[in-house]
Amino acid sequence: MDIASWQTQLRKGAAELVVLSLLQRQERYGLEILEQAGGSGGVLSDGTLYPLLTRLEREGKILARWAMADDAKVPRKYYRLSDEGEAMIAEMKKLWNEFSAFVSRAMEEAHDGTPIASPSRTISA
Amino acid sequence: MMEHRLPAQAEQYLRDLERALWPLGSDERETILLELRGHLAGCAEQGGARVNEALRSLGTPEECSRAFVVEGAGEAYRRAGMPARALVPLGPPPEFSRKAESLSIREVTAQVLATFRASRREYWAIGALLLTVLTATNFLSYLHSLRPGIVEDIWPIMLIRAAVVIAALAAAYRASLTQDQPVWGVNLSTLRFGAGLAALTVLAVGLVLLVVTAAMPLLASLPAAGAAVGKALLVLVLLAFCSAAYLRLQPWLVGLAIDRREVTLKKALVETRGKTLTIVKAWAVLVLPLYLLHFALTAAAMNWAPITALHLALAGLDGIASMGVAIVAALLNAAVFRWVVREPIPAPLPFSQDWPSDNHVEEARARLKRHMEAGRGRFAR
Numbered sequence: 190m191d192i193a194s195w196q197t198q199l200r201k202g203a204a205e206l207v208v209l210s211l212l213q214r215q216e217r218y219g220l221e222i223l224e225q226a227g228g229s230g231g232v233l234s235d236g237t238l239y240p241l242l243t244r245l246e247r248e249g250k251i252l253a254r255w256a257m258a259d260d261a262k263v264p265r266k267y268y269r270l271s272d273e274g275e276a277m278i279a280e281m282k283k284l285w286n287e288f289s290a291f292v293s294r295a296m297e298e299a300h301d302g303t304p305i306a307s308p309s310r311t312i313s314a
Numbered sequence: 315m316m317e318h319r320l321p322a323q324a325e326q327y328l329r330d331l332e333r334a335l336w337p338l339g340s341d342e343r344e345t346i347l348l349e350l351r352g353h354l355a356g357c358a359e360q361g362g363a364r365v366n367e368a369l370r371s372l373g374t375p376e377e378c379s380r381a382f383v384v385e386g387a388g389e390a391y392r393r394a395g396m397p398a399r400a401l402v403p404l405g406p407p408p409e410f411s412r413k414a415e416s417l418s419i420r421e422v423t424a425q426v427l428a429t430f431r432a433s434r435r436e437y438w439a440i441g442a443l444l445l446t447v448l449t450a451t452n453f454l455s456y457l458h459s460l461r462p463g464i465v466e467d468i469w470p471i472m473l474i475r476a477a478v479v480i481a482a483l484a485a486a487y488r489a490s491l492t493q494d495q496p497v498w499g500v501n502l503s504t505l506r507f508g509a510g511l512a513a514l515t516v517l518a519v520g521l522v523l524l525v526v527t528a529a530m531p532l533l534a535s536l537p538a539a540g541a542a543v544g545k546a547l548l549v550l551v552l553l554a555f556c557s558a559a560y561l562r563l564q565p566w567l568v569g570l571a572i573d574r575r576e577v578t579l580k581k582a583l584v585e586t587r588g589k590t591l592t593i594v595k596a597w598a599v600l601v602l603p604l605y606l607l608h609f610a611l612t613a614a615a616m617n618w619a620p621i622t623a624l625h626l627a628l629a630g631l632d633g634i635a636s637m638g639v640a641i642v643a644a645l646l647n648a649a650v651f652r653w654v655v656r657e658p659i660p661a662p663l664p665f666s667q668d669w670p671s672d673n674h675v676e677e678a679r680a681r682l683k684r685h686m687e688a689g690r691g692r693f694a695r
Contacts, residue, residue, distance in 0.1 A: 219349060220356040235357075235371035236378065239349060240385035255348075263352040266345075 196231075203232045204241055206285055209270065209278040212251060218265040242268060250274035321365055324354045327375065334375035338382070346382060416589070422596040425649040426642070428659045433648075434489040436497040437641075444482050444640055449633030451475040452615075453626060460621040479640060480508040484571040486644035491572050491651065507571035514563060518556035525552055561593050561650075562586040568651040577655060585654040593650055601643050607635040 211217060211225050219238055226233045245251045251268045258265060270278065319325065328347055335343045350372070357364040372378045417425075430437065451471055458465040465471070484504040488495045495503075529548055533541045562583055569577030586593065611632040615625055652659060 219353050235353065235368040236373050236381065239346070239353070240381040243346070243382060244385040261352070261355075263355045264348065265352050266349045 200232045200237075204237060205245070206278075206281050207232050208238070208241060208245065209250065209274055209281065212268055212270045213275070213278050216267045216269040218267050222268075245274070250277055320351065320354050321358055321362060323369065324358065324365055327369055327372070328354070330375040331378055334379035335382070336379075338379075417592045419595060419599050422592060422646070422649070423600065425653075425659065426596075426600065426645045429490055429645050429649045429652070432490070432659050433486075433645075434493075434497060436489045437486065440482050440486050440489065440497075441637055441641055443478065444637040445633050447475060447478045448636040449630050452612075452632045452636070453629035456615050456621060456625045456629060459616055460619050460625075477508075480504070480511060483507070483511075483640060483644050486641065487568050487571040487648055487651075490645065490648040491568070491574075495572065503571055503573045507567060510567050510570050514560060514567070518560060521556060522549060522552045557597075558590055558594055561597055562590055564647040565651045565654040568647050574655075577651070582654065586650070589650075589653070593646075596646055597643070600646060601639055604635050604638040604642065608632055608639060611635060 207226055208222060211222050217225065219242065222242075223233060223235065223238055242251070242253075246253050246268070249271055251274050252271050253266050253268050255264050255266055320328070328351060331350070332343065332347055335346060338346070354365060354368060357368045373381070451474070454465050454471050455468055458468040458471075481500055481504060484507045485497045487507075488497045526545065526548060529545075533544050533548075536544055563579065564582070565577050565586065566579050566582035569575055569582075611628055615628040615632070618624065618628075649659075
């Protein structure tokens with residue numbers, strides 16, 4: 190696997206987490222999500238966001254409605270989390286924190302040869 | 315408000331994307347286009363550079379469409395139990411150019427295939443009916459010719475064959491060109507279509523007989539060999555003329571079958587002007603070989619006495635060839651009908667019921683505008 194392909198896989202997994210996290214706070218439309226995500230390290234882009242939103246909506250994790258904001262020239266599609274999405278993001282965040290802590294620890298401890306506890310062992314402990 | 319125009323490159327992108335989103339149902343397509351229009355409008359407020367960045371990020375229209383399909387867009391596919399991505403390699407249905415009057419065989423063949431793909435599923439049943447009836451009547455006609463006494467009178471059988479073919483052709487046109495008309499059943503449209511077909515056939519045969527009869531004194535004055543060649547040439551020229559005229563009038567017949575009577579005889583002739591060569595070439599390449607196979611199989615069967623089990627196989631083969639003639643001719647005529655009335659071929663069923671028109675997005679926007687103005691209070695943030 191080359192580095193670009195690996196990076197793509199990383200971004201793909203993280204994109205869903207970023208979108209759901211942003212929608213956890215408030216209802217947003219597509220461009221607003223992108224702006225809130227900032228550069229997002231390339232996790233989200235104009236090209237990846239809308240297909241992802243379409244899938245999340247189809248899977249029932251987010252809900253959508255059309256609205257015409259006063260400052261808008263065309264209608265916008267606003268998204269918010271569904272109950273299922275709320276439950277999912279809570280679980281995803283927990284797993285992400287454990288996973289990222291594990292990966293960070295793994296990279297630090299790999300130098301001195303200390304055995305690394307897996308996320309599942311950490312959870313069960 | 316919604317009449318807001320995007321920068322030219324963004325408008326062009328959405329037009330191309332609309333076409334690239336062909337595997338999706340019209341509702342999904344509308345939603346995606348509207349949302350991206352809103353996105354690009356938002357980007358445009360931040361400047362042309364942001365629009366260009368967004369367009370770059372969206373990728374080519376084909377890449378953007380693929381991204382939606384990969385993420386599972388395509389509700390119609392799922393309802394049909396088929397993955398949307400399975401259809402993507404087929405590419406969108408080709409379009410007859412609105413200006414070009416002459417098309418290559420390849421382009422017409424693509425149209426015929428797209429017509430088949432966009433036809434309703436009943437087409438398979440029409441093929442099965444034709445195959446059964448044509449095989450059976452072929453074998454009965456062999457029996458009539460080779461084993462006198464078993465089938466005394468062939469005309470009722472041939473009349474039934476003709477009636478079934480007429481009903482099947484009418485059904486095929488409805489399956490290809492309509493969504494709401496019942497495919498099966500003999501109704502007034504079927505009768506009109508049958509009468510039109512019979513009238514044209516009688517007219518063509520009558521014309522050939524009339525001209526040949528009128529030319530007989532002249533042919534008789536020639537030497538015997540010359541008279542035979544002259545008569546054959548005359549018949550061939552007349553047949554070619556009648557066939558070309560017959561093909562040009564097919565849109566009228568199709569219109570009768572699907573109750574689109576705005577396609578009159580005159581309109582069929584006027585609108586096929588300049589297209590005759592394309593239509594005749596397509597018929598010669600797609601239909602004529604099957605016709606010739608049908609004649610060859612019939613001749614082989616009729617000259618192979620006594621009748622054996624082989625005749626049953628020949629009847630079946632001829633049934634396939636004859637069914638091919640009817641089905642391919644019906645598809646070609648349906649494609650020509652769309653060409654004449656300038657209607658695009660829809661995306662393959664069941665994936666979409668309609669192919670978006672040029673002003674599809676504008677229509678969708680206008681619809682949404684009306685909808686939102688009706689309930690602005692509900693939509694206000």
